[in-house]
Amino acid sequence: MGSTTDKVKGVANQAAGAVKQGVGEAVGNPTLEVEGAAQKLKGEAQEAVGKAKDAVKKVIDKA
Numbered sequence: 001m002g003s004t005t006d007k008v009k010g011v012a013n014q015a016a017g018a019v020k021q022g023v024g025e026a027v028g029n030p031t032l033e034v035e036g037a038a039q040k041l042k043g044e045a046q047e048a049v050g051k052a053k054d055a056v057k058k059v060i061d062k063a
Contacts, residue, residue, distance in 0.1 A: 003057065006050030013043030 001009075021036025023029075 003050040003053035006053065007047050008050075010043045010045070010047030010050060013046060014040050015043075017041075017043055 017036045017039030019036070020039060021033050024032030024034075024036055
C-alpha cells in the first residue's frame with residue numbers, strides 16, 4: 001500500500017470509529033463503544049504508517 005492510501009484509510013477508520021463509538025455511547029452499547037475506540041486506534045496506526053513511509057521516501061530521495 002502506498003503512503004497516501006495508508007493515510008486515507010487511517011483517517012477513514014478514525015472517522016468511522018468515532019461515529020461507532022458515539023453511537024455506542026448514545027444507545028448505551030458498551031460493545032459498540034469499544035469497537036469504535038479500537039477502530040479509531042487502528043486508523044491512527046494506519047495514518048502513522050503512511051506518514052512514516054513519506055518520511056522514509058524523503059530520506060531516500062535526498063540520498
